[in-house]
Amino acid sequence: MYNVLVADDHAIVRSGISYLVDLQSNFTVVDGTASGTDTYIRVEQGGIDVLIMDLSMPPGENGLITTRRIHDKFPKVRIIILSMHEEQEYINKAMANGAMAYILKSSPDTEIIKALQHVINGEKYLDANIIVSKKDIKEINASGNTLNLKGYNSLSKREKEVFPLIALGYSNKEISEKMFISTKTVEAHKANISRKLHLHSRVDLVQYAIHHHLIDF
Missing domain, CATH: 3.40.50.2300 (Response regulator)
Structure with missing residues (x-):
């Protein structure tokens, strides 16, 4: 089965x-x-x-x-x-x-x-x-694909899970409840994402997500 x-x-x-x-x-x-x-x-x-x-x-x-x-x-x-x-x-x-x-x-x-x-x-x-x-x-x-994911692929598994939620505007509390993690852990993931992708605001993060087709609205 x-x-x-x-x-x-x-x-x-x-x-x-x-x-x-x-x-x-x-x-x-x-x-x-x-x-x-x-x-x-x-x-x-x-x-x-x-x-x-x-x-x-x-x-x-x-x-x-x-x-x-x-x-x-x-x-x-x-x-x-x-x-x-x-x-x-x-x-x-x-x-x-x-x-x-x-x-x-x-x-x-x-x-x-x-x-x-x-x-x-x-x-x-x-x-x-x-x-x-x-x-x-x-x-x-073909072995590759056309999506430019060089920076995105450097994120950890959890960071990739948190990423779309941040881009969509979920609060730290909402993300923590959805992912069953603490708000401090959410904040740490957000900081790591910003550092690895060289993004300095949620607006930058949203633009990155849209440009690379990482989220749907």
């Missing part, structure tokens, strides 16, 4: 996907999340074999970043992107960042089932309605 995590900011979508997945004999949905940060934290807790995730879960971390972070730290978790974005740029970046499958929300339920069957066999899968050129395949298989 494969344990599945469903991540989407709409509860009704999570319920629908969960119902569909639970109908499959060898899959069971064990949890659901509504943001990139919460998704990473849940994967970190363990027990997840397959992640079905939306790319846009505002307000919060950009799904492409969440995909990269989870793939880098938990490569055994098979990531299936279920998104409204049909643009080739999104598809290429998602696959380059570690997703094993990309499904369009406009497609039939059968596409999700096909994706599940492929990823558990270690195979990549693209929605049948997606047309991929040779150039696209080359970009997907």
